[in-house]
Amino acid sequence: MTIIRHNPDAVFPPYSNYSHAVEVRGDVRMLFISGLNGYRSDRVTMPESFEGQAEQIWQHLGTVLRAAEMGYGDLVSVRTYLAAPEYRAANTAIRARYLGDHCPSLTVVCSQLLDPAWKLELEAVAAR
Template sequence: MPIVSHNPPELFPPYRGYSHATEVRGDSRLLVISGLNGYLADGVTLPESFQAQGDLIWQYMGALLRSAGMDYGHLVSLRTYLADPADDEANVQLRLKYLGGHRPSSTVICCRLLDPRWKLEVEAMAAT
């Protein structure tokens, strides 16, 4: 199942770790991942740092992808909610760390999150 990035020259250059649009062609399976936060496995403890929460979120996403027979390369869309816009660069670095050269469609929204301790929340879609 081909996944094709679309970054036509009529649009502004895509940001790092980003594609303007991602197309899934042919018969496929779609995995929709709910917003993930950085709680530890006990569901109560939350690391204080952005980096620690972000690494947990990406590791959880990896586990969900594997449970569906997928990996990070199957991601076609990401939506990240940041509690503080100052964490944008750290968020970009997390995407680059876990995605390497893979560039799914991506949106970052700065907003107040449900729990004031959350630094970020990430939802995703993956396809095969």
């Protein structure tokens, strides 16, 4: 499998942990990860803070990736839904901690989430 990042000079420079487009070539396994929220494994409780929920979600994402014998470096696309724009900086910092220098395609959307207690939701696509 070959992953090619497309960041043309004619488009604005990529943000942190971001590629404008990620192309996957060759024989690959694709993993489409549904929206993850901050519930703990008991499916009842979740951290109240944005940071707590974000950490829980990235940990859940890692667990799902490992179940498919993949890791954060196999992510080709990540979409984050924030409940409010004030979470932007914390979201960026936490994402950078988990992705390091890996740069999948990214989208961040501010929207009303299904449950008012949710501060964010994250969905992703991984390939290997």
